[in-house]
Amino acid sequence: MxxxxxxxxxxxxxxxxxxxxxxxxxxxxxxxxxxxxxxxxxxxxxxxxxxxxxxxxxxxxxxxxxxxxxxxxxxxxxxxxxxxxxxxxxxxxxxxxxxxxxxxxxxxxxxxxxxxxxxxxxxxxxxxxxxxxxxxxxxxxxxxPIGDELLFSEFDACLNIGGFSNISFQQNGSRIAFDICAVNIVLNEFAKKLGKDYDHNGDLARNGEVDEELLEQLNSLFYYKEDAPKSLGIEWVKDHILPRFEGKTNSEILATFTEHAAFQIAETFKKYQIKKVLFTGGGTYNSFLLERIQNLTESEIIIPKKELIDFKEALIFAFMGVLRVNNEINIxxxxxxxxxxxxxxxxx
CATH class of the missing domain: 3.30.420.40 (ATPase, nucleotide binding domain)
Structure with missing residues (x-):
């Protein structure tokens, strides 16, 4: 077929x-x-x-x-x-x-x-x-996750870093998946305020100062304590993230939020004892973010070819369409x- x-x-x-x-x-x-x-x-x-x-x-x-x-x-x-x-x-x-x-x-x-x-x-x-x-x-x-399960089963987990980071992995015979945290939907907005379309290689964050108090506030958000399945949307970012940035410089925000995203992703790997992770999505090109994640976890980060980094989500939606026309489970x-x-x- x-x-x-x-x-x-x-x-x-x-x-x-x-x-x-x-x-x-x-x-x-x-x-x-x-x-x-x-x-x-x-x-x-x-x-x-x-x-x-x-x-x-x-x-x-x-x-x-x-x-x-x-x-x-x-x-x-x-x-x-x-x-x-x-x-x-x-x-x-x-x-x-x-x-x-x-x-x-x-x-x-x-x-x-x-x-x-x-x-x-x-x-x-x-x-x-x-x-x-x-x-x-x-x-x-x-x-x-249906694509992760049927097309990428050789990895312990699949992580996509885009506007939000999301992960999927096998646990007790079932595919568990959820949004971990916001990433580029926040970073891109504040990079634009500094005249950039996005934070290339994470250089703006790398040169910024982490606000420890803000970092603690972000890491204490209730969403991170909730059990999966769970998901995030732009409304959540507007309600729970952006108001905390009042009085902070764009540089501080980029540095602190990058550290926050790295911490939440690394904590997820630790919590579920994930060893080998396939990374895809635009955030995979943020070398500083990946450095910080690797620094906070012992999990093995697998970076695939560029075409898979860029097109894995579009690929899986094409696959979901194939499953749908054959009336096969796609969710x-x-x-x-x-x-x-x-x-x-x-x-x-």
Missing amino acids: KFRAVGLMSGTSLDGLDICFAEFRKEENHWDFEILKGETLSYSNAWEEKLRGSIHLNSEDLLALHSEYGFYLGEKVKEFIATYSLENIDLIASHGHTVFHQPKKLFTLQIGDGRAIKILNDLPVVYDFRVQDVLMKGNGAPLV LSSATGSWADHSSGILV
Whole structure:
């Protein structure tokens, strides 16, 4: 059994749209994959502002953006397919862009209407992966553990560092997964205040001074004491993180928050006795953050090839689309807290 799929992922840190074209092969209940093409498209200033401001829109303007962003995604996929002369594509799977995520209130919203993607590309499209899980009393996150389990089982754990850091690993026969802490959604914002798009190699944090009192406050947040499954959203950052930065310099914030993220990630490795961890996501390029994590843990950090660092999430959403069109489980209740494993995503 063989499928070729395009996966789309837009992260909360707004560093761009990841597009991944991959082939998936299933033999005797074992899945294998190959990334055939991948590209990250930076958002224009206009699109970055639209997406960043989407949380503040009224309902009519948000619905309009949902359609507009769907056509944007469709155009970018169409261009991607034409640029690389891609053929024999079975489906497109799109995560969309998260605006709201409040699973305790039974809602989450990822904009980017998949029907618009289909109209422009005339291919099957799977989108809106999270809502069904939230309606089933799950967190709607993290979703990538199904890919970690079926595609990356040789590692004790898989860690993704993007807007938020999230981890998944096997424990007592079940796949456990959760968001550890915010990372780039905070670091990028304060790097921008210093005239940078992001903290390259963590150099701004490396040269800043850690505020020990602020660090203690951050590490004492109640979320870190909660048991998994659990997830984070931008609303949590606005309510619990940003207010603590009043009166602090941008340099202090970057240094302290980098140390905070390193501490929380290392503590997670220690708590669950994780030995060998696959690192992916944009935060993997933050060499200072990785230095601090390694300094705080004895776990072995595995850095894969660049294509996997950059496109693992888009790859797994493509894989989730493949599972969905075959009506196979693509969301694990042990990871999200929903009442059952299920096959999620709207297929058009």
